[in-house]
Amino acid sequence: MRQIQRHKMADVLLSKVRKNYNPSVLKDTLRNINLDIKDGDFIVFVGPSGCGKSTLLRMIAGLEDITSGDLVIGGKRMNDVPPSQRNIGMVFQSYALYPHMTVFENMAFGLKLKHMDKETIRQRVVHAADILGLEPFLDRKPKALSGGQRQRVAIGRCIVQQPSVFLFDEPLSNLDAALRVRMRLEISKLHRDINATIIYVTHDQVEAMTLADKICVLSPLQANAESNLEQFGTPLELYNHPVNQFVAGFIGSPKMNFINGTIAEIGDKTCKVKLATGEVLTACVDASRGEVGQKVQLGVRPEHLVAASSSKADGGTLSGKVIVTENLGAEFFMYLDVGACDEGVDFTIRHDFAVDVKSGDNFTIGIPAAACHLFDADGIAFPRTAVYTRAER
């Protein structure tokens, strides 16, 4: 039976958390991080490398100290509590199994240090091994295990401690692609079964979108930025309503296309944008705080583009020269040079079927107005008035 007793309530609250590795240099790694994580939530920290997501996780674990701000777990301020007393469990990117101990000893190590009686230790370890399917391997050393099994041992080592918060530091990044998909599902199931708070760090936004109840997007801290917490919300919130250009570009694969232009006309629920190439596109956004002539970037996801002749192409059309095409069978990518993007950035199109074009051909693509995002010069998004769903097509 895949069942585990309910853990005690563990809300995690971060307020105004700041991290500075070298206080003599005024260069923060993290600044003004405010997160309210509810008990039982699956939270994913995501961001490009160097954004401090692992640091934030390690601060919650107690492996890094908190420069300023408060960390509260289960209603208790944990800033100065050593890792072992925070009631957390952590799975490291490198698994960090003890190589000289068997799987059983690896999982029992923490319990032994707590001087639990042998029978309880055995019960807990066997129970965790049962959940993770590790029973046949209890007597093996980690070197005799495959990558996925090692990962499970690392998770099992957490489970036996019955922590109220699980911390995962890029746990799947060392696995091969097929195993990653499987382990992703297993972690998802595990969360459903043990129903504990999980905080999960990854740079892979597919993991983030599939696993998370809520995603926290972090960016590398700019010199005078207020915070590097960009957005905290559910996966679809982030996908449909990114608050800024960074989140819009980070969430979604392939990356959202950004086209330079200026506001040509501000309507009631729409806004017309004149591109650098002269074309005019319509976007379903509330641009009332903007003004005509203001420089903006129009964003549209590659998977939301439609054929130029389609009735959905109510936002306008865009044409450019095909640079490269990629046929993956299930999907088809095309990279265009449309002239209105930033230098060196191609306009990506994702189709469900192959289109008969060659490199160098001219190609015109239709853009639905509801699929458009609009960002001002500072990258802040204008509120969208419609959400485009592909099912409508």
Added chain:
Amino acid sequence: MAMVQSKNLKYRKAAAHLFMWVFLAFILFPLLMVVAISFRQGNYSVGDVIPSAQTSTLDHWKLALGISVHDNVRVRGADIRFLKADDGKAVLFASDNGTDPFDPFVTAPFDVAQAKASTSKQMLSVKAAHPEAEPDESQFLDDGKTLDLTKAVAGKLAIDVAKDDGSTERYMIEANDKEGTSFGVYRDQVTPPPFPVMHWLWNSIKVAFITAALIICLATTSAYAFARMRFRGRTFILNSMLIFQMFPAVLALVAIYALFNRIGSYIPSLGLNSHGGLILSYLGGVALHIWTIKGYFETIDPSLEQAAAIDGATPWQAFRLILLPLSVPILAVVFILAFISTITEVPVASVLLMDMDKLTLAVGSQQYLYPQNYLWGDFAAAAVLSGLPITIVFLLAQRWLVGGLTAGGVKG
């Protein structure tokens, strides 16, 4: 490794093998020389490299192992004569024949049949004393009977002559040549071991073992701090340790002497002429070992100890239960290195140690070599002996020199 190789490469491989064998032979040659010298009769540094049965002797080894060596030395100034005695008995008189100074002695009467029944292994012990005066010529047996009796007892009598000071000296009757045409008086010359070599060896082992163990304790804990903790002056201390280690300890002999002289006036067991002081001075060589172990610790993923910390381990527990078991190979290496360097160290030990019974083997064995008399044979035996503990330690430590201890713990 079944790579296809060109002919050219095969020749080069053969040449490399040849070179290695020649190189090995060059390395082994001095050792073979020393072994050969230790078995050679006399104390000669030149001679056959491969000892033959006739010219070999175990005397050097006996002396090194603390066993007295017996030599039968012919007493040229003595003649064998017999005094007239009762039936079946004989009285031997060793007289001065005038060539070399010799104090004559006369034995107690002994049973000839009993003497004949004895063997050279189990000689008949006979007491003897220096007579007050030379017996009259008429009391002696004639030459024919003397020769018969001599033949009968040759090699079978152990004559203990009581000396004036109460001690005894042992004499024997032996044939002068193999055929047994002439006989002479031989004195059993006892050579006691000149130096307490086994005691030195024990001193060496004791000092080296304690030093190596203490170096392991100090070096692992310091290396852990240097590898895992960030503190002010870390790099500076590390670098300065390395730089100071580059100056040989010999340069500081005077300072070491003065230092330990002063320490000894407060703590005698750590001062001059004490093994404690010597060990303390050897602990100064810990820096290189810290570097070695630190390098190994840094190859071990720190996430192992962080995982242990989350599991509830104190830093000491993480060090002892996680890091140390994984570091056994490097600890074995450091132990061997520290042991070897201590056992072969001469300059500091020769300055700090003075008493004959305190010396280490490396220092003590040099006592065999003084300008008037180079006792190469005895020295060689002691030298070979000093290699023994190193070999044993290496063989014992070898089982810990295993690779792949950290395999599987972290994704490589």
